Amino acid sequence: MGLNPEYVQQSTRALPFCVGYVYAQGSKVNSMVGPDGATVEQYILAEGEWDSCLYLSVSPTDFFSTDNEQLVGGGSFYTQNKFNQGDDYSRSLYYHFHGGSLATKGVPNNLISQGPDQGSEIWLRYFPSVTPQLCYSGLAYYFVRRIIQASDGITGDVGVLSSVAMQPTGIYRSLRCRMFDATGEVTGYGFTVNPTWQMTETVLRYQIKQQQPSLAGLTRAEKACFDWPALVDHANRNAALLSNGAPTYAGNFAFASDATLASMMETQLRNCRSYKRERGGVIAFIGDDPRVSVFTFSQRNVVPNTVKISKKDLSTASNVYIPQYRDLGIPAVTEVVNVEVTQADANSKFICTFTTNGQQPLFSGDSFTYSGSSDDADFAGDYRVELYSTTTGNQPAVISAPPIPNQFNTSFGPQKIASATGGFIGTQQSRFSQRAPTVVQHRAHQKAVGQVAPGIIPIPRATPVYYDLGNNTFDQTNRIMQWMMARDLGTDGPNWKAPFQGTISGYLESVDVNGNALAEVENGDIITIDPTASPEFAGDYEVVDNAVEPASSSGSGSQRDLTIQTYNPAAFVDVSYPPGDSYSTLPNSLLPMGDSVLPEAQYYVMQATPSPVSEDDGTVTVNINDLSIWWAGQEAPTAYPTVSLAKVPTGELVTVYLAMTTMATQPTMSFQVPAANVLPTVPAGSMIVFYGTYLPTTGGSPLVQPGSSTNYGGGAVSSDSSSPSGPSN
Structure with missing residues (x-):
């Protein structure tokens, strides 16, 4: 996958497959301390082409955004435009990211690339034993370089940098995907969180178009493998915005190197409440949404004695649906009562004093993010603690912190006091925290299978089941768990009834009263059983499997056998439970969820x-x-x-x-x-x-x-230089 067809693959590439936002370190392949005292390490991430690195952590407490050369930030997890790049600490750390495009055959390798192209990396000069000079065609990888200095440039402490080993971990916008129109033509190429195009790319890479450029168009035969109008409809359905401004469904996954196509598709389909339909070799992704019946069984078309339906056996079923995911938002740590900004005089910096509602976990030098106030336009942003207090008795905690940077210069004059109320604070380091909320529970089923005996209070039995939903949000995972629970067990409530399941058969050539043909019924379709076919089990059912039974020698015609279960229109929820204090995130802290389609000239x-x-x-x-x-x-x-x-x-x-x-x-x-x-x-x-x-x-x-250069540290090449992968972005 992702290989230049001109190159001969020597061995299997056992690398992860990633889509959407991922929190990754990669596999360390080279590491050494150079003659200039710098520690240089190389990490391979995954199959390319990846989009970009948003932030990088080089130790458990230090986070940076990156401009693909010099790390931007220091002692925090800053955004690029909110940092003084003159900080000594940032100048001691450098980062080169290579997205994993295809290297160019024939061009001499001069070891001058600093990314994001796929030329030979300049810091391979630290590793003369790596021969020939490699471009790592089709692989996303990075180098990180650290110069040990006497002072960290922040606290003045000596030897701080040399005492902490590098543990680089980053937030990445991973695989660039193709986007198509209803005829199968490529209309865009770039980073996306839309599950439709991620799943299409997965199928192309693992099943249909292996080892071809990731931006290539499809041949006529390859286009014929997909139902393009259905895919476009599915993509639009996923991209529809909810009231909170987020897309209805987004995909962010890192699959292990040994993951199979079947397991990846199962996880991705579950994550966007969908199913895959394949008929005659044509693939479509269909959202599991409210839909109408496409065929009615009546006495005229049902095969006699084939309606075999019963209550679903739920005696051992799970009833606590737990999503396991890493949170894309910043967890809300402490509620803010109010914040005031002051400036002693024109020559002094602004100081923001935060009063929190209860205990706060920050100390001097810590950085935090604040949002959700009555004046987010002026106050939302990053801060660093100068002075702090903890809760004493009934007294609230107080934090004094200057904004990063001095964002109030244009809003408030010297000695003028401004304020805002409400909001929350959190830390960028806590983004991608592991979550496993247990709020989706089927109480009626727990009571039904619990211990019951005369004279004792019934004891409910809670049986958990866990689902991996990658990097996600509470809102999306909660809606998915509600959907799965209602499908499996039926709608919870005092009048709960277990769903039905079973089989029914009809004559293959049958056409119902509305002119619908049984031969056209597919998995996922809704069918209706008329009272004339079965008075006891009349109603709507979902087809979960089907098979054709050929005509027998006795003269009976061909028939279609359907496996069905109760169709529950109440399963399709678009509103999540309240997250509560345990799973709340800072308002507007979600990573950007829109597509990043690159220019046409790729x-x-x-x-x-x-x-x-x-x-x-x-x-x-x-x-x-x-x-x-x-x-x-x-x-x-x-x-x-x-x-x-x-x-x-x-x-x-x-x-x-x-x-x-x-x-x-x-x-x-x-x-x-x-x-x-x-x-x-x-x-x-x-x-x-x-x-x-x-x-x-x-x-x-x-x-x-x-050509050669003694400039190991770089800094002389802009981020748009020497790009074999096309125009830099």
């Missing part, structure tokens, strides 16, 4: 071999005769005629780069002369095909001296 450069030719005037002409680019949504790569660049100087360091705009436009080449020991920068949407020095010769191909 591509992988599959092959580009620069061939230099010496000219009589002492310059070099660089030709690329094998240029092959796979554009997003295309079934195959596009080959281009020779691309040439003349008058490239010799005897000095040059950067030759290839620029692509659209599939219909001929690519072009240009060159730059970078400063010594400074890594090259190229325009966005370009990729470096050569970095080094051409040495003049008397004719033919010039001698080549690869």
